[in-house]
Amino acid sequence: MAVVEEKTSPETSEKSWHGIVLQSLKRNDIRLVPYVPDRVLTTLIRSLHADPFFTTFPTAREEEAVGIVSGAWMGGMRGAVLMQTSGFATLANVLASLAIPYQIPLIMFVSERGTLGEFNYGQSLVCRTMRPVLDSLAMEHHTATRLDEFEFIVDRSIKQAITTQAPVALILSPLLTGGKVFDK
Amino acid sequence: MNSDTSARNTKVMNRFDLTSRLIAKLKNEEAVIGGIGNTNFDLWAAGHRPQNFYMLGSMGLAFPIALGVALAQPDRRIFALEGDGSLLMQLGSLSTIATLAPKNLTMVVMDNGIYQITGAQPTPGATVADIVAIATASGLTHSSWAADEDDFERLIEQSMSAAGPTLIGVRIDDKPGTGTTRRDPVQIRERFMHGMGVREPL
Numbered sequence: 001m002a003v004v005e006e007k008t009s010p011e012t013s014e015k016s017w018h019g020i021v022l023q024s025l026k027r028n029d030i031r032l033v034p035y036v037p038d039r040v041l042t043t044l045i046r047s048l049h050a051d052p053f054f055t056t057f058p059t060a061r062e063e064e065a066v067g068i069v070s071g072a073w074m075g076g077m078r079g080a081v082l083m084q085t086s087g088f089a090t091l092a093n094v095l096a097s098l099a100i101p102y103q104i105p106l107i108m109f110v111s112e113r114g115t116l117g118e119f120n121y122g123q124s125l126v127c128r129t130m131r132p133v134l135d136s137l138a139m140e141h142h143t144a145t146r147l148d149e150f151e152f153i154v155d156r157s158i159k160q161a162i163t164t165q166a167p168v169a170l171i172l173s174p175l176l177t178g179g180k181v182f183d184k
Numbered sequence: 185m186n187s188d189t190s191a192r193n194t195k196v197m198n199r200f201d202l203t204s205r206l207i208a209k210l211k212n213e214e215a216v217i218g219g220i221g222n223t224n225f226d227l228w229a230a231g232h233r234p235q236n237f238y239m240l241g242s243m244g245l246a247f248p249i250a251l252g253v254a255l256a257q258p259d260r261r262i263f264a265l266e267g268d269g270s271l272l273m274q275l276g277s278l279s280t281i282a283t284l285a286p287k288n289l290t291m292v293v294m295d296n297g298i299y300q301i302t303g304a305q306p307t308p309g310a311t312v313a314d315i316v317a318i319a320t321a322s323g324l325t326h327s328s329w330a331a332d333e334d335d336f337e338r339l340i341e342q343s344m345s346a347a348g349p350t351l352i353g354v355r356i357d358d359k360p361g362t363g364t365t366r367r368d369p370v371q372i373r374e375r376f377m378h379g380m381g382v383r384e385p386l
Contacts, residue, residue: 032256057284060275060276060279061276063248063274064248064280067242067245067248067251068251068255068280069252070245070249070252071217071248071249071250071252071254072252072253072255073252074237074249074253074376075253076257076380077252077256077257079252093241093243094241094242094245098239101240101369101370102369103373104373
């Protein structure tokens with residue numbers, strides 16, 4: 001598959017975390033981005049919708065999005081899934097029965113809720129299930145906390161996922177994104 | 185058949201027979217995605233093709249996987265076979281598919297009202313839920329029950345030139361699947377990707 005080198009548009013060339021995600025997806029020819037929304041991902045989702053390079057749409061459930069990008073990969077189109085922590089918690093079955101055994105390079109961006117000031121007890125508990133699930137499946141995962149490292153982590157992780165045909169989870173820490181503003 | 189839902193006033197057919205009728209109509213390397221359990225056992229038994237994909241888990245994802253293939257390959261016709269119990273796990277996918285409206289996707293729901301492979305327990309909607317009505321209400325306007333085998337074949341052919349995605353509900357009996365899929369996920373995926381023309385043969 002051809003790697004696309006697109007000119008950066010002004011609104012995404014800034015070194016914001018979401019601009020880096022968008023440009024890294026583009027650079028690696030990842031065109032299909034289904035998602036289940038999260039407040040922190042709002043700017044990224046909006047910029048993906050605004051760019052005709054991407055086919056991006058909401059799904060009713062995270063595992064549905066995983067099924068879609070898995071089918072797309074098998075049909076020759078690269079994809080990535082956006083979700084938040086609680087959405088990741090619904091994925092153990094599909095990771096263990098589809099992405100891993102079929103060797104599908106599933107790329108996931110997980111907005112991390114449940115830490116660093118979380119107010120919702122349910123969110124903080126479900127967050128603690130995420131890394132043990134990833135570790136128990138021996139899945140590659142990285143927690144991004146710093147903007148200066150982020151492009152390296154995203155770009156290299158995408159390339160590794162594709163070349164080794166293995167899923168990867170990129171966890172977007174509130175230290176990177178600013179997280180949810182707990183104003184109510 | 186565990187259900188007496190009046191909306192499904194159609195002939196009770198057989199999954200292997202219907203799957204064989206579908207496969208016999210394929211002339212252009214169409215993709216066929218089989219759901220877990222009996223739908224993919226019968227797909228395998230109807231004649232293995234590199235364009236068949238067999239699920240070994242991830243219940244309810246036959247239609248989302250098929251949607252992904254349909255988006256990646258808009259010029260290829262994609263069929264997906266799913267059971268009623270599996271579809272109940274992922275009803276939201278019908279809305280997603282209706283919204284994206286891929287013209288090249290045909291979905292078949294094999295409805296016998298039971299979780300056949302786990303011991304034939306009734307599904308939660310067995311006596312009251314109408315899968316085709318749910319699909320229509322989800323936005324899939326090309327949704328219908330097949331009255332009998334001839335009607336099934338007619339609906340399959342009609343779907344091949346439809347202006348949007350098509351869902352076909354079929355009432356089936358409780359006969360177990362024919363054959364057993366070889367359970368090698370990587371081999372299944374590699375062969376399917378070869379069948380989709382995105383991989384060289386080994």
